[in-house]
Amino acid sequence: MAESKANEGTDQSKALEKRYVSLARKIILHYRVKVPRETSLRMCKACMNLLVPGKNCRVRKASSGFLLYICECGSSNKLFLLKSKPSTAKPAG
Numbered sequence: 515m516a517e518s519k520a521n522e523g524t525d526q527s528k529a530l531e532k533r534y535v536s537l538a539r540k541i542i543l544h545y546r547v548k549v550p551r552e553t554s555l556r557m558c559k560a561c562m563n564l565l566v567p568g569k570n571c572r573v574r575k576a577s578s579g580f581l582l583y584i585c586e587c588g589s590s591n592k593l594f595l596l597k598s599k600p601s602t603a604k605p606a607g
């Protein structure tokens with residue numbers, strides 16, 4: 515729901531987007547719900563914005579193996595990328 519409001523881009527939709535994100539954070543903290551890392555990274559904890567890459571945040575990939583989400587307010591979140599495991603399947607034959 516917050517994503518569709520973020521895509522509208524009007525002042526009222528930005529206010530609603532912030533409201534939805536702050537409500538979601540309140541629910542997550544109160545009921546201790548496990549949220550996927552990618553979802554929690556898309557919420558800015560400083561300004562309660564929904565981070566939409568290309569609209570209000572920048573995504574940078576560092577050589578040390580993490581993604582950096584930089585919000586328009588200046589705060590940043592890091593997402594460490596996991597190295598893919600080598601396949602364990604044995605070759606046929």
Ligand SMILES: [Zn+2]
Nearest residue numbers: 558561585587
């Ligand atoms: Zn922010």
